[in-house]
Amino acid sequence: MADIGNRSGTSHLVDIEAVAQHLGVSVRHVRRLVFERRIPFIKWGHLLRFDLDEIAGWIDGWRQGGAKPAGKKRVEPKPPAVRRPRTGRSKAR
Numbered sequence: 001m002a003d004i005g006n007r008s009g010t011s012h013l014v015d016i017e018a019v020a021q022h023l024g025v026s027v028r029h030v031r032r033l034v035f036e037r038r039i040p041f042i043k044w045g046h047l048l049r050f051d052l053d054e055i056a057g058w059i060d061g062w063r064q065g066g067a068k069p070a071g072k073k074r075v076e077p078k079p080p081a082v083r084r085p086r087t088g089r090s091k092a093r
Contacts, residue, residue: 013042013049022055 016034020027033039040054 019050
């Protein structure tokens with residue numbers, strides 16, 4: 001895709017091949033993410049375009065680990081629920 005510059009504050013839009021390369025995944029995977037509406041995209045007629053700034057924000061939203069925010073207590077996970085054995089009643093026939 002040709003680089004047309006960043007005019008009047010608009011972001012740089014790239015095609016599906018460029019965003020797949022940027023993310024290190026296949027084009028097919030990006031198409032699946034689009035189909036499932038799990039990645040930000042722009043539908044322009046029959047073309048798919050991606051805003052690299054939005055993609056960067058989307059990636060940041062998936063970050064895990066790292067520094068913990070100050071003042072927040074860690075919440076321990078609840079133990080799994082204990083299942084009671086069945087009472088010996090048989091299913092209605």
